Amino acid sequence: MPSSVPSFAELLGRCERSAVHLELRDSYAPTDRFEAWKRGDRIDWQNRASWWHPYDQTIADAVARGVVIRRARVVSEPVSEYVRWEHYVTHANITAGEDVRWLPRRQATSIALPGNDFWLFDGALLRVHHFSGDGAVVEDEITADPETVKLCAAAFESVWERAIPHRLYEI
Template identity: 85%
Template sequence: MPSSVPSFAELLGQCERSAVHLELRDSYASPDRFEAWKRGERINWETREAWWYPFHQMISDAVARGVTVRRARVVSEPVSEYIRWEHYVTHANIAAGEEVRWLPRRRATSIPLPGNDFWLFDGALLRVHHFSGDGVVVEDEITADPQTVKLCSTAFEAVWERAIPHHLYQI
């Protein structure tokens, strides 16, 4: 059955001011790149073609249009192997123009957090990710419900305020 949820590319393409992403999991389904990293393979950051994906181009294009793109990750410490890998590949997100911060989960106790990862576009439209226990996206949901948007926006900003900028976060 086809999804009625607009694609990420469509939502980011329509975005005018801001796109924020909150990640709350310590692992997601293992992409091939993670498996390669676990085997010791590393990215040649000087050869952009080796790591620049369509996602990075979408982010770069949005930033060039004046959209601020921020990502905050709430992580358990010591971090999982997956988070070690995410920290490593975040170089690509930064190169594309994202701002990325990390919040140790122990510093998030007093923040009311939503139960799911999400993207919030222009402070008004949420794309909520629903994952299986194994970290596979089961479905995405779109909502503009004002209470849900407010909860997610407030949670993101609280995480962002406490979080550590990527270049300062040591794992």
């Protein structure tokens, strides 16, 4: 069944000022890249052609247009193996132009958090990610409902304010 939700690239392509991403899970469905990392394979960060993906270019293009892109991750500590890998590959996000921060879950108790990961574009349009228990994407949902947008925007800003910049977050 085809999705009626616009692609991430399309939504970011329409974005004019800001895109924020809140991640709340300690693991997502495994990828080939994650499995390779678990086997000990490491990325040659000097060889950009070996790791630069279309996603990275989409981010870089938006940043070049003046879009500020921030990503915040709420993580349990000690971190899961998946989060350890995410921390490692965040070099690509930073290189593409994202600003990334990490918030230990124990510091999020007093924050009203939504139940799902999301992207918020220009403070007005949400792309909500719904995952299965094992971390696979079940579906994405688009909403501009003002109350939902307000909750998610406030949650992101509360997390961002407390979170640790990537360069300073040690796992």
